[in-house]
Amino acid sequence: MIEAKDICLKYPDGTMGLQNIDFKIETGEVVYITGPSGSGKTSILKLLMGIEYPTTGSLKVFGQSMTKDKVMEIRRLRMIIGPVFQDFKLLKGRTVIENIILGMRFLGFSKKQMKKNAGSALIKVGLEHKALSLVDNLSLGESQRIAIARALARKPSLIIADEPTGNLDKENALNILELLTLSKDPKTTVIITTHATHLIEDIKEGMRVQMDGGHILCERIGEV
Numbered sequence: 599m600i601e602a603k604d605i606c607l608k609y610p611d612g613t614m615g616l617q618n619i620d621f622k623i624e625t626g627e628v629v630y631i632t633g634p635s636g637s638g639k640t641s642i643l644k645l646l647m648g649i650e651y652p653t654t655g656s657l658k659v660f661g662q663s664m665t666k667d668k669v670m671e672i673r674r675l676r677m678i679i680g681p682v683f684q685d686f687k688l689l690k691g692r693t694v695i696e697n698i699i700l701g702m703r704f705l706g707f708s709k710k711q712m713k714k715n716a717g718s719a720l721i722k723v724g725l726e727h728k729a730l731s732l733v734d735n736l737s738l739g740e741s742q743r744i745a746i747a748r749a750l751a752r753k754p755s756l757i758i759a760d761e762p763t764g765n766l767d768k769e770n771a772l773n774i775l776e777l778l779t780l781s782k783d784p785k786t787t788v789i790i791t792t793h794a795t796h797l798i799e800d801i802k803e804g805m806r807v808q809m810d811g812g813h814i815l816c817e818r819i820g821e822v
């Protein structure tokens with residue numbers, strides 16, 4: 599469902615963000631991308647979201663070729679992606695439930711469906727009791743769980759989480775990884791970047807992707 603063939607990404611200043619990248623990600627798979635700062639993790643996510651395009655090589659996401667001339671198609675593709683940002687991007691001064699519902703605008707859900715999805719996503723992340731709290735008063739771990747609930751409520755085909763464990767202690771970080779992998783729909787593919795290789799040493803299944811200097815090494819663990 600996501601296939602990269604010999605991709606290179608050269609930024610306008612000449613920096614090679616990615617070099618000769620090949621990978622294939624199946625529907626429902628969980629992919630952990632690790633690697634040092636500057637190794638190319640975010641560059642891969644940018645390509646998957648159509649924020650950057652491969653300079654050479656080809657990338658297909660759900661059958662959609664990710665090329666510059668497909669702007670409208672890629673805009674539509676973004677509607678089935680649930681992003682989770684390291685800095686949460688929650689709207690201050692609004693309640694938890696409002697933030698989740700705002701994340702579902704323009705996706706074609708009825709009001710009733712939005713409320714239903716928001717409620718079940720909150721239950722999944724264990725924060726249904728915070729529905730009416732202002733996001734301003736949440737702890738870091740809670741904010742991250744709400745950011746995940748917002749992504750889950752969209753019923754995305756692909757969740758892209760950029761450093762979702764970045765600001766958290768080990769216990770909270772492991773909880774977040776567990777949430778992203780266990781509370782998802784079986785058909786939802788999840789791609790997570792993390793600096794914290796120790797967090798994913800013991801994973802039982804999924805794909806571990808090691809980035810280094812724009813190069814990639816993939817290792818599949820367990821069955822797809």
Ligand SMILES: Nc1ncnc2c1ncn2[C@@H]1O[C@H](COP(=O)(O)OP(=O)(O)OP(=O)(O)O)[C@@H](O)[C@H]1O
Binds near residue numbers: 609613615635638
């Ligand atoms: N817009 C840009 N213009 C020029 N170079 C860039 C741009 N964005 C990223 N780079 C470079 O591309 C390389 C890969 O960057 P990328 O952001 O993908 O790394 P990363 O692994 O996500 O790093 P970090 O963990 O620090 O976020 C780095 O050398 C970076 O400096």
